[in-house]
Amino acid sequence: MSVITAGRTAVVAAGPVAARPVPVGRVYRFELVKLLSQWRIRLLLLACWTAPGLFTAAVAQQGTLPSDTLFGRWMHATGWAGPLVVLGFAGSWALPLLTSVVAGDVFAVEDRLGTWRQLLVTVRSPRRIFAAKALASTTVIVLLVAGLAASGTVGGLAAVGDQPLVGVDGHLLRPSDAAVSVLLAWACALAPTLALAALGLLGSVLLGRSPMGLLVPALAAVAMQLAQLLPLPVALRLALPGYAFVSWNGLFADPARLDELLIAVAVSLVWAAAATTAAWLLFVRRDFTTGSEDGAGRRALAFAVLPLAGLLALTSGAVWPATPSTGSGITQEKVQRSVATAFAHLYRLQTEQLHRPAVTEDQLRATAACQRGDGQVDPEGPGNDWRCVVTWHLPGTDAPGTAVYQLDVASDGRLTADGDGPKDVNGYFLVHTPTGDAPNPLWQFDGQVGLLASPAHPLDPTKE
Structure with missing residues (x-):
């Protein structure tokens, strides 16, 4: 009897064994399956992997061309113009909307369904939940971008053929050079896409179950497009992550103009890192013990907006020495x-x-x-x-x-x-x-x- 009592005392003294958090890899797979099981995500994947190819093939058979789009007037001459026309359209409309649907809802959906407590009890680590959701949404976005690029390329080549491409300065690119430049252009477009996705994560964390979180990447993209239409100083223009959707055309000059492209890609990656960090800080500080918590309030909004405004000023100052003047740069x-x-x-x-x-x-x-x-x-x-x-x-x-x-x-x-x-x-x-x-x-x-x-x-x- 004394032995049993002593044993029980020993167990009580040792206390309960702490539960270890679930590995990030398992949570990532779970979040990825959750995203891919949504019917709207499946429709987006189907559209991205088929619609651009059908579009480029159809336009190649028409008498009129989208000459208002860069490389649009060459869609009858070479299949390599098709994916570039798709890229120009995607940078303005498709990619902001895709990031809104995927990244802008990845956290808000848990608020609407009220599943935060179950998820936290299962994973036992807010940090790992955030990492898994961010990685899963990034994976889906990369798949969508890859589908746009592959479909547009296949459609253009199938309809027109593997012909030389006329660059932005009129010189001819051999098909092999055109293929490399097209691939690099789409790869560079990933940087501003990730920046918009990071803004989507931030909006999803900030606004909770509110549908306004879905609009953050789209509204940010529209604001940056409007800013690009204004006669802004070159430094401020390049300090906006949306400029990377335009600067890829420097790859199609001879010699290639990489200065603007590299700056724009670097700025986009810095914005992506800053917005993701802000979203992470807000998420790990969130109080999940009350069901009335619906994202962050005014204090959190200011905590997110002010750093991004400071980042804009910082990137503008960093780009300023590379610009010839405070003007438009068009002389x-x-x-x-x-x-x-x-x-x-x-x-x-x-x-x-x-x-x-x-x-x-x-x-x-x-x-x-x-x-x-x-x-x-x-x-x-x-x-x-x-x-x-x-x-x-x-x-x-x-x-x-x-x-x-x-x-x-x-x-x-x-x-x-x-x-x-x-x-x-x-x-x-x-x-x-x-x-x-x-x-x-x-x-x-x-x-x-x-x-x-x-x-x-x-x-x-x-x-x-």
Whole structure:
């Protein structure tokens, strides 16, 4: 009897054995299965892996092209233009909505269902719950982005073929180079997508069961798009994570303009880390003992918003030394250089298509003289009142050739040139290409002005 009593005393003295938290890997698999079991997530996966391919294949068979989208005018010429058109659309609309549906609801759903207590009792670690939910939502988002890229590429190649791609400066990329650049462009687009997803996590933690948490990534994306339309200083423009949805076009120049792209990707990753950290701090400090807790209040909202505002100021200050001035970064010299470079590349392409004697860009020595508002406006900044006169020289001729273009230069540096004569140079007429008849490549073309200070292009005849 004494032995039994002593044994019981020993057990009581030792106390209950502490339950160990469930490993993150098991919680991650559980959260991933929960996400993939939702019908809306399954529909999104199906749409992302099929719709872009059907879209690019359908557009390739149409007579009109989405020429207002970068690379849209080349969708009849090469299959590699399709995934880039999809990327341009996805960066503006699809990816913000996808991150809203996935990351913006991953925590709020537990509030609506009232399952926090059961989940905490099972996992026994708020930190591991947060890590598992963040990793699961990131996995689903990566699958959605991969589906958009793969579907758009397969659809474009199946409908048009593996042809060379015309870059943003008019030079031709071989199919292998185009494939690498397209892959890198979609990989870089993951950075701002993760930044929006992190904002979605933060909104989901802050707002609890409120449906407003779903709108945080979408509203943030719209706000950044509106900001990009404004004549902001270059430093502030690059300090916003949404600029990475635009800067990938530097991969399709020769040489590639990586300065803006690398800065934009780095800024996006910093925003993703900062928003995720803020969401984690708020989540682990949350009181789950009361069922009336519905996310964070005003104090938590200020705790999340103020650090992000400070981050914007910090990233702007960090980017400032790389910018040439406090202006838009669009100058007369840059516009002239971009137009002359694109014209020289496309003139060579036109010569090949018309089966004329071969000519090189160095032989052409193309230059451009650009003004705004017939010389009544300072030649800098965005606007649709740019006018350029391009001059070039053909081997064996003394008189130079001239062509006039009307330009629309956007605030992000994208320019659209519309030929204004002479008709036999930059007017509308069809030329025969390996993929069929296509408009004259010098009739209308896109270009890109680098917003950051950069050395003169190798084809720029004004360089020293």
